[in-house]
Amino acid sequence: MAELKNQMEELVLEAIDEYLRDRSEICDCEKCRLDMAALALNELPPRYAVTERGKVFAKISQLECQFETDILMAVIRAVEKVGNNPRH
């Protein structure tokens, strides 16, 4: 079974987890993390790929530096925004 996947989702969630690791004062419950992910993903271009269901897709480590910076900046903005104003 193949499925359509926005690889940006995984990159953003990963970046959020990494960033939150150093920010223990910010809530990292699932609701907040998903709020942060939604905010960041709305700022970033989607990156769709067809993947085999159940298969771990190859990590996009070949992403250009600029792209990584964009992700990080969007994630930081989203984390600070939700962290200052959690909706849970």
Ligand SMILES: [Zn+2]
């Ligand atoms: Zn929370």
